[in-house]
Amino acid sequence: MTSVVWRNLSQDLKYLxxxxxxxxxxxxxxxxxxxxxxxxxxxxxxFPDGSNKSSTNAFxxxxxxxxxxxYQILHKDEQIxxxxxxxxxxxxxxxxxxxxxxxxxxxxxxxxxxxxSKKLDKVDLPFDIPDGFGxxxxxxxxxxxxxxxxxPFTNTDSWILIEDKFEITxxxxxxxxxxxxxxxxxxxxxxxxxxxxxxxxxxxxLNKNISKVKTFHKPSMISxxxxxxxTEESTLQTRLTNIDYLKYSSIFLVTGLILLLLxxxxxxKRIKLK
Numbered sequence: 155m156t157s158v159v160w161r162n163l164s165q166d167l168k169y170l171x172x173x174x175x176x177x178x179x180x181x182x183x184x185x186x187x188x189x190x191x192x193x194x195x196x197x198x199x200x201f202p203d204g205s206n207k208s209s210t211n212a213f214x215x216x217x218x219x220x221x222x223x224x225y226q227i228l229h230k231d232e233q234i235x236x237x238x239x240x241x242x243x244x245x246x247x248x249x250x251x252x253x254x255x256x257x258x259x260x261x262x263x264x265x266x267x268x269x270x271s272k273k274l275d276k277v278d279l280p281f282d283i284p285d286g287f288g289x290x291x292x293x294x295x296x297x298x299x300x301x302x303x304x305x306p307f308t309n310t311d312s313w314i315l316i317e318d319k320f321e322i323t324x325x326x327x328x329x330x331x332x333x334x335x336x337x338x339x340x341x342x343x344x345x346x347x348x349x350x351x352x353x354x355x356x357x358x359x360l361n362k363n364i365s366k367v368k369t370f371h372k373p374s375m376i377s378x379x380x381x382x383x384x385t386e387e388s389t390l391q392t393r394l395t396n397i398d399y400l401k402y403s404s405i406f407l408v409t410g411l412i413l414l415l416l417x418x419x420x421x422x423k424r425i426k427l428k
Contacts, residue, residue: 197221197222197223197347198216198220198221198222198350198351199222199225199363199366199367200213200222200223202224202234204226206235206236207232207233208235209235209237209284209329212235212236213234213235213237214236214237214238215238215330216347217347218238218240218242218248218249218346219243219347219348219349220347220350221345221349221351222345222347223344223345224236224343224344225367225370226332226341226342226343227339227342228332228334228338228340228341228342229339230338230339232333233332234332234342235330235331236330236331236332236344237328237329237330239327239328240324240325240326246322246323247320248269248322248328248330248346249345249347249348250269250292250319251314251317251344252314252315252332252343252344252345253303253312253314253315253342253345254313254315254340254341254342254343255310255312255313255372256302256311256312256313259340260340260341262338263338263341263342264293264294264315264334264338265315265338265340266291266316266333266334266335267330267331267332267344268289268291268292268329268333269289269292269328269329269330269331270284270287270288270330270331271287271289271326272286272287274287274290275288275290276288276289277289277290277291279333280333280335281333283329287329290320293316294315299315300313300314301313302314308367308368309368310371312371332344341370341374343370
């Protein structure tokens with residue numbers, strides 16, 4: 155009886171791996187992974203070395219349509235400069251999102267954002283900008299506009315200080331400057347873009363980048379005083395348990411299925427040659 159069962163199972167497996175059924179199963183699985191619901195957003199992280207303190211050394215962003223986040227520390231009497239070329243992107247709207255880690259030391263930290271470009275109005279700034287350039291300023295108006303944000307991939311929490319958009323009308327280089335008009339020091343992240351692009355290099359650096367982001371959100375020697383806003387600690391603590399690595403898991407699964415598909419095609423060719 156047992157031998158009959160094993161013989162039937164062996165025949166079923168042979169049929170599955172030597173017919174189009176196997177190929178169809180793989181293709182259907184890949185398609186389903188691309189359409190899984192409730193996948194959370196994720197920004198591709200970047201960690202500049204801190205030398206981007208002027209327009210001449212600005213950290214160059216990718217296509218601003220690509221979802222990306224810059225993690226840095228703003229030091230007293232300094233500015234952080236980012237740049238992008240509108241010609242590298244098909245979109246004409248820059249998404250502006252500025253956040254800080256949920257930490258005791260950052261409760262009173264209120265950095266600002268200046269988008270610097272040609273043909274913009276001149277504004278008073280605590281730093282110099284290139285000749286012929288103007289700026290648009292973005293800042294947090296009150297503590298009521300601050301949002302709690304939980305990033306599920308890294309299991310970190312932030313306060314989003316600024317969420318806005320800038321309409322691009324010029325094709326010349328643009329700068330994004332993060333600064334503090336009160337000369338505060340603190341950690342921040344700047345995010346832009348909505349299109350998620352995950353190359354093999356991003357997958358390879360996944361664990362390293364998650365570790366870097368986690369470390370960035372931990373307390374440091376930097377300290378601000380006089381907290382300005384109340385936190386919803388219980389809500390954030392509850393959300394800490396809701397970790398969702400679905401998207402990254404899907405990427406690995408798709409990669410594995412593609413490799414399996416290639417092996418299947420290779421085996422089929424060898425069988426035909428025989």
